[in-house]
Amino acid sequence: MRKLTNDFGNIVADNQNSLSAGVKGPLLMQDYILLEKLAHQNRERIPERTVHAKxxxxxxxxxxxxxxxxxxxxxxxxxxxxxxxxxxxxxxxxxxxxxxxxxxxxxxxxxxxxxxxxxxxxxxxxxxxxxxxxxxxxxxxxxxxxxxxxxxxxxxxxxxxxxxxxxxxxxxxxxxxxxxxxxxxxxxxxxxxxxxxxxxxxxxxxxxxxxxxxxxxxxxxxxxxxxxxxxxxxxxxxxxxxxxxxxxxxxxxxxxxxxxxxxxxxxxxxxxxxxxxxxxxxxxxxxxxxxxxxxxxxxxxxxxxxxxxxxxxxxxxxxxxxxxxxxxxxxxxxxxxxxxxxxxxxxxxxxxxxxSEVNTYNVAGAMNFDTYKNGKAYYEPNSYNDSPKEDKSYLEPDLILEGNAQRYKPMDDDFYSQPRALFDLMNEEQKKQLFNNIASSMDGVEEAIINKALNHFEKISPAYADGVKKALNK
Missing domain, CATH: 2.40.180.10 (Catalase core domain)
Structure with missing residues (x-):
């Protein structure tokens, strides 16, 4: 039988009953297994991704x-x-x-x-x-x-x-x-x-x-x-x-x-x-x-x-x-x-x-369990051959850039030709689904915003706008 331990390999003698002063308690602070279990549970969830959570x-x-x-x-x-x-x-x-x-x-x-x-x-x-x-x-x-x-x-x-x-x-x-x-x-x-x-x-x-x-x-x-x-x-x-x-x-x-x-x-x-x-x-x-x-x-x-x-x-x-x-x-x-x-x-x-092989000078920080293998130098540049060095043969070719620093608005304001090409590829059933799905997603949307959307759809294709209007019963 494999023996139950805590996270550090200490064997757990009793995992059913906490340590208390007498049958009715109170509990004792020296019950480190109880404290470890509760503290670990409190930390069992890391912060959720703000996107792509599921x-x-x-x-x-x-x-x-x-x-x-x-x-x-x-x-x-x-x-x-x-x-x-x-x-x-x-x-x-x-x-x-x-x-x-x-x-x-x-x-x-x-x-x-x-x-x-x-x-x-x-x-x-x-x-x-x-x-x-x-x-x-x-x-x-x-x-x-x-x-x-x-x-x-x-x-x-x-x-x-x-x-x-x-x-x-x-x-x-x-x-x-x-x-x-x-x-x-x-x-x-x-x-x-x-x-x-x-x-x-x-x-x-x-x-x-x-x-x-x-x-x-x-x-x-x-x-x-x-x-x-x-x-x-x-x-x-x-x-x-x-x-x-x-x-x-x-x-x-x-x-x-x-x-x-x-x-x-x-x-x-x-x-x-x-x-x-x-x-x-x-x-x-x-x-x-x-x-x-x-x-x-x-x-x-x-x-x-x-x-x-x-x-x-x-x-x-x-x-x-x-x-x-x-x-x-x-x-x-x-x-x-x-x-x-x-x-x-x-x-x-x-x-x-x-x-693959990893050689880095980032060796500290919480929960670092890596093996330290940098030899004499823990910094770079250094004078020691047993420590990792840069390799300029891996430099990329020049990427030619030009222009003044500014918050530039994109020059291209063609928002409609590619959606139009996609819409034109759809068969009638796919278009019907598109119209109905948009209408469903507009439940609770203000009239002024719906009208703005319809104006955009009109610029993609009049058929696009008409189809959404019908799905919305407009």
């Missing part, structure tokens, strides 16, 4: 089948390379107790444990987002969360923001379409969403977008189907993913890339780093480069899913950033959120820890 995850791997050496020197993208990974799915707006089958964007965050360190690709199940400047992000998220007075979610706040920020119309159209409620995490696509850099061994830069296309097929829920499902099972996506992997029905995604040479950036005709826009496939075709599979469930949800920490700041040689304003801000905000939520040494937790 999540599910699994382990797997990505295999590259195409020769990408002309575009990137990153080992993770060399032909034949198999990289272990951890993929966390999530809803975005809801709290940890939210239902899985709500209408919401889904997070699609991947941690690749590469031979050169961890690479985190933090995306969604949509190729676009609501805003293109992180200056608006806290305010946008406030509209998706609870009113501090009523503590209720507010359709009025959401639509007020969207109608005042028309760059959101593309993403709103996706969210309100038939794809706004995936039937499961296995039956939806994933996207890196942002534009990133690829850098090859000649130090040439390419711009790249990452796509993960489900091989299970797209499946979605209507509002009515989702409501019926939520009434029976609030953890439907978590259950589906876990049970599918336990049955060895391992979900797979086709890995595809869009790659554009740095010199060809003007071909797009708009800012390529605008997160509210896609790169048209006719201009930048999709390339099939590999396959991703999930094949192992976690052993401890809290340790692995809840404490998983992702950040786009985690990149490897051959992959870099872009001038995307949203990406630039996330490079700061994500690791800062993790330091607050989990602690300064969150990178040492097993789910977050790199599987």
């Amino acid at each position: 999540g599910s995850a699994a382990y797997g791997e990505m295999k590259i089948t195409a020769d990408l050496s002309a575009y990137t020197k990153a080992k993770v993208f060399q032909k034949g390379e198999v990289t272990p990974l951890f993929l966390r799915f999530s809803t975005v707006a809801g709290e940890a107790g939210a239902a899985d089958a709500e209408r919401d964007v889904r997070g699609f965050a991947i941690k690749f444990y590469t031979k050169e360190g961890n690479w985190d690709l933090v995306g969604n199940n949509t190729p676009t987002f609501f805003i293109r400047d992180a200056y608006k992000f806290p305010d946008f998220i406030h509209t998706q969360k609870r009113d501090p007075r009523t503590h209720l979610r507010s359709n009025n706040a959401a639509w007020d923001f969207w109608t005042l920020c028309p760059e959101s119309l593309h993403q709103v159209t996706i969210l309100m379409s038939d794809r706004g409620i995936p039937a499961s995490y296995r039956h939806m696509h994933g996207f890196g969403s942002h534009t990133y850099s690829f850098i090859n061994d000649k130090n040439e830069r390419f711009w790249v977008k990452f796509h993960f296309k489900t091989m299970q097929g797209i499946k979605n829920l209507t509002n009515e189907e989702a409501a019926n499902l939520i009434a029976k099972d609030r953890e439907s996506h978590q259950r589906d993913l876990y049970e599918a992997i336990e049955r060895k029905e391992f979900p797979k995604w086709k890995v595809q890339l869009q790659i554009l040479a740095e010199k060809d950036i003007e071909k797009l005709g708009f800012n390529p780093f605008d997160l509210t826009k896609i790169w048209p496939h006719k201009i930048v075709p999709l390339m099939d480069v590999g396959e991703m599979i999930l094949n192992k469930n976690v052993d401890n949800y809290f340790n692995e899913v809840e404490q998983a920490a992702f950040s786009p700041s985690n990149i490897v040689s051959g992959i870099g950033f872009s001038p995307d304003k949203m990406l630039q801000a996330r490079i700061f905000s994500y690791p800062d959120a993790q330091r607050y939520r989990i602690g300064t040494n969150y990178h040492l937790l097993p789910v977050n820890r790199a599987r």
Whole structure:
């Protein structure tokens, strides 16, 4: 029989009865097992993520089948390379107790444990987002969360923001379409969403977008189907993913890339780093480069899913950033959120820890359980050969920037052509769902805000506006 211990290996003689002065008490302060259990329980919940709070995850791997050496020197993208990974799915707006089958964007965050360190690709199940400047992000998220007075979610706040920020119309159209409620995490696509850099061994830069296309097929829920499902099972996506992997029905995604040479950036005709826009496939075709599979469930949800920490700041040689304003801000905000939520040494937790060699001078801070191996020097620069040094061969090529420092309003105010192209691709049934979903989401929205939305829809397409009007009985 295995003996019960406390967290430090001390054997527990009695785990049923607290230590007291006599049968009727009171309790004694020297009952350190009681104090430890109560204190630990008080700390069993770390601060909830402000977004992407409700999540599910699994382990797997990505295999590259195409020769990408002309575009990137990153080992993770060399032909034949198999990289272990951890993929966390999530809803975005809801709290940890939210239902899985709500209408919401889904997070699609991947941690690749590469031979050169961890690479985190933090995306969604949509190729676009609501805003293109992180200056608006806290305010946008406030509209998706609870009113501090009523503590209720507010359709009025959401639509007020969207109608005042028309760059959101593309993403709103996706969210309100038939794809706004995936039937499961296995039956939806994933996207890196942002534009990133690829850098090859000649130090040439390419711009790249990452796509993960489900091989299970797209499946979605209507509002009515989702409501019926939520009434029976609030953890439907978590259950589906876990049970599918336990049955060895391992979900797979086709890995595809869009790659554009740095010199060809003007071909797009708009800012390529605008997160509210896609790169048209006719201009930048999709390339099939590999396959991703999930094949192992976690052993401890809290340790692995809840404490998983992702950040786009985690990149490897051959992959870099872009001038995307949203990406630039996330490079700061994500690791800062993790330091607050989990602690300064969150990178040492097993789910977050790199599987490659790590040499750092960051050796202190709460809960640091790493082995100290820096030799004589605990600082840099230093004069000792046994201590880690910088390697300038890993510097990226110059990124040419120009302009005066100012709070620039984006030059591009075309908020309507890409939503129009998406709307025109929809069949009649999909358009009907779009109209009805928008009408449902406008319950309780002020008339003036509804009229602003209708004016925007009119600019996308008169048929778009007419369809929403009919759904609203206007």
